[in-house]
Amino acid sequence: MTARRVYLAGPDVFLPEAEAWLARKKAICAAEGFSPVSPLDPLPGEPEAWSALPEWRRIALRNEAHIRGSDALIANLTPFRGPSADPGTVYEIGFMRALGRPVFGYATTALPFVERTLNCLGLSREGVVSDAEGMAIEAFGLFDNLMIEGGIIGSGGVLVVEDCQAAGRWTDLRVFERCVREAARILA
Amino acid sequence: MTARRVYLAGPDVFLPEAEAWLARKKAICAAEGFSPVSPLDPLPGEPEAWSALPEWRRIALRNEAHIRGSDALIANLTPFRGPSADPGTVYEIGFMRALGRPVFGYATTALPFVERTLNCLGLSREGVVSDAEGMAIEAFGLFDNLMIEGGIIGSGGVLVVEDCQAAGRWTDLRVFERCVREAARILA
Numbered sequence: 001m002t003a004r005r006v007y008l009a010g011p012d013v014f015l016p017e018a019e020a021w022l023a024r025k026k027a028i029c030a031a032e033g034f035s036p037v038s039p040l041d042p043l044p045g046e047p048e049a050w051s052a053l054p055e056w057r058r059i060a061l062r063n064e065a066h067i068r069g070s071d072a073l074i075a076n077l078t079p080f081r082g083p084s085a086d087p088g089t090v091y092e093i094g095f096m097r098a099l100g101r102p103v104f105g106y107a108t109t110a111l112p113f114v115e116r117t118l119n120c121l122g123l124s125r126e127g128v129v130s131d132a133e134g135m136a137i138e139a140f141g142l143f144d145n146l147m148i149e150g151g152i153i154g155s156g157g158v159l160v161v162e163d164c165q166a167a168g169r170w171t172d173l174r175v176f177e178r179c180v181r182e183a184a185r186i187l188a
Numbered sequence: 189m190t191a192r193r194v195y196l197a198g199p200d201v202f203l204p205e206a207e208a209w210l211a212r213k214k215a216i217c218a219a220e221g222f223s224p225v226s227p228l229d230p231l232p233g234e235p236e237a238w239s240a241l242p243e244w245r246r247i248a249l250r251n252e253a254h255i256r257g258s259d260a261l262i263a264n265l266t267p268f269r270g271p272s273a274d275p276g277t278v279y280e281i282g283f284m285r286a287l288g289r290p291v292f293g294y295a296t297t298a299l300p301f302v303e304r305t306l307n308c309l310g311l312s313r314e315g316v317v318s319d320a321e322g323m324a325i326e327a328f329g330l331f332d333n334l335m336i337e338g339g340i341i342g343s344g345g346v347l348v349v350e351d352c353q354a355a356g357r358w359t360d361l362r363v364f365e366r367c368v369r370e371a372a373r374i375l376a
Contacts, residue, residue, distance in 0.1 A: 014323040056328040060338020064285070081308055081319070082270025087278045091335040094282030097252070120269055131269070133358060135202040140244040147279040150248020170321060 003035040004187060007067050009093065010076025011086035013039050015170060028177055029074075032184040037066050063088075067096050072187060074179060077107040077144060077159070078169055083116040084144050097151040102187065104157040106179035107143065108169045114139045158182050191223040192375060195255050197281065198264025199274035201227050203358060216365055217262075220372040225258050227251050251276075255284050260375060262367060265295040265332060265347070266357055271304040272332050285339040290375065292345040294367035295331065296357045302327045346370050 008025055015021050022038040029036035043062045050058050067073065073096040080086035085107075096103050114137060118124065121131050130136050142149045143161055152159050160179040165172050196213055203209050210226040217224035231250045238246050255261065261284040268274035273295075284291050302325060306312065309319050318324050330337045331349055340347050348367040353360050 011323065014318075014326070016318070016322045016324075054328075056330060056334040057338050057341065060334050061342060063335065064339075064342070067286075080323075081305065082272070084270070084275040087272040087275065087333040088335040090275045090278045091282035091285075091333070091339060094279035095286040095339075097279075098255075098283040098286035117269065130202075130204070133356075134204045135199065135268075135358070136204075138202070140242075142244060145275040145279070146244040146248050147251065147276040150245055151252075151279060151283075153245065154249060154252070168321075170323070 003033055004071040005037055005069060006034045006183065007037045007070035007073045007092070007096070008039070008076075009067075009073055009089045009096075011078075011080045011089060012076055012170070014086075021171075024173065025176060028173065028180055032180050034072075034180070034184065037070050039063050039066065041066065063092065064095065067092055068099065070096075070101070072096075072102045072104065072157075072183060074104045074106070074176075074183060076176070077105045077148070077161075078109060079107070079116055079144075083113060083120045085148065090145075090148060093148060093151055097155055101155065102157045102183070103152050103155045104179050104183045105143075105148070105152050105159040106175045107159075107161045108163070108165050108172050108175050110143075110161045110163045113142050113144050156186065158186065191221055192259040193225055193257060194222045194371065195225045195258035195261045195280070195284070196227070196264075197255075197261055197277045199266075199268045199277060200264055200358070202274075209359075212361065213364060216361065216368055220368050222368070222372065225254050227254065229254065251280065252283065255280055256287065258284075258289070260284075260290045260292065260345075260371060262364075262371060263291065263293045264364070265293045265336070265349075266297060267295070267304055267332075271301060271308045273336065278333075278336060281336060281339055285343055289343065290345045290371070291340050291343045292367050292371045293331075293336070293340050293347040294363045295347075295349045296351070296353050296360050296363050298331075298349045298351045301330050301332050344374065346374065 026036040077085040162175045164175050214224040263277050265273040350363045352363050
C-alpha cells in the first residue's frame with residue numbers, strides 16, 4: 001500500500017530554522033508510516049505561469065495544491081497571537097474539510113477557548129457573555145471556534161490537546177507525536 | 189436566470205440582535221440581485237439524524253451545508269479579537285475556496301496586517317521581523333494572512349477594505365455595500 005500523504009498545517013513555518021524544524025515533524029510522521037508534506041516543500045510540476053506571480057500568491061497556491069495532493073491534514077492549533085489558532089492554519093483546515101478528507105488537530109495547551117478569549121479581552125469569567133463591543137463570546141466548552149472543532153470531528157479526525165510545554169509551547173513535540181499516532185490508528 | 193446564492197460569512201452572528209442585523213445585510217444583497225444565505229438560516233431538508241448532535245456540531249454542519257449550497261461567499265474580515273479575522277469566517281473562506289467558487293472579502297479598517305500584528309504584540313515597526321518567541325511576522329503588505337488574500341484573489345473575488353466606521357466598525361455597512369456591488373459586477 002502506498003503511504004498516506006499527510007499535510008502539516010501550522011504556524012511552525014514562522015519558527016526560526018523552520019525547514020529543520022519541519023524535518024523533525026516529518027520524521028515523526030514517517031515513523032508512523034505516513035508520507036509527510038510540509039508547506040515549505042517545493043511543488044512537483046508547479047505551473048510555469050506561477051513564476052510571474054508575487055511570492056505570497058505562489059505560497060498560497062502551492063499550499064492549496066499540497067493540500068489537494070494529500071490524504072489527510074494534521075494542524076497545529078496552539079493559540080497564535082490571540083485566543084485562536086493561526087488563521088492560515090484555520091483556512092487550510094476548512095479547505096481540507098471541503099475536500100472531504102480527514103483533519104487532525106493538536107495543541108500544547110488545554111485551556112478552553114472561552115477562557116483564552118476572556119483572558120485576551122481582560123475580562124473575568126463570572127457571568128460574562130459578551131465583550132465591550134457587545135459581541136457574544138462563544139461558550140460551547142470547545143477548544144476553539146466551533147467551525148474548527150466541528151470540521152475536525154465531522155471529518156472523522158480527532159483533536160488532541162494537552163498542557164505539555166516542557167520544551168516551549170511551539171517546540172514541545174509530545175502532543176504532536178500523540179496526534180500522529182492517533183491519526184495512524186484511525187486511518188489504519 | 190436564477191439569482192445567485194451568496195453566503196454571508198462573518199462574526200456578525202455574534203452581534204446583539206444578529207438575526208435583524210443579518211436581515212439588513214440580506215436586503216443589500218437582494219437589491220443587487222443575489223439570493224442571500226445567512227449562517228442563522230434554517231437548512232432546508234436538514235438530516236433528521238442531526239437532531240441527536242450537540243448544538244455546536246449542528247451549527248458547524250449546517251454552515252458547511254449552506255456554503256456547499258451557495259454560489260459565492262462574502263466574508264466580513266474586520267479584525268476580531270486580535271490582528272486577524274474571526275477564525276470561523278477564515279475556515280469558511282478556505283472551505284469555499286476548496287469548492288472552487290468565488291470568495292469576496294471586506295473590512296471596515298484598511299490598516300495592514302503587519303501593523304495590526306505589531307500593535308497587538310506591543311512592538312514598534314522599525315526593523316521588527318519576529319516576535320518575542322522568535323516567530324516571524326508575515327510582511328507581504330497584505331491585509332491578513334496570505335492564505336486568506338491568496339484564496340480570495342485566486343477564486344476570482346476581490347477584497348474591499350476602507351477606513352469607514354461612521355456607525356461603528358461592526359455596524360457600518362458602506363464597505364459591505366461596496367463589496368456586494370463589486371461581487372455583482374464581477375459575477376454578472
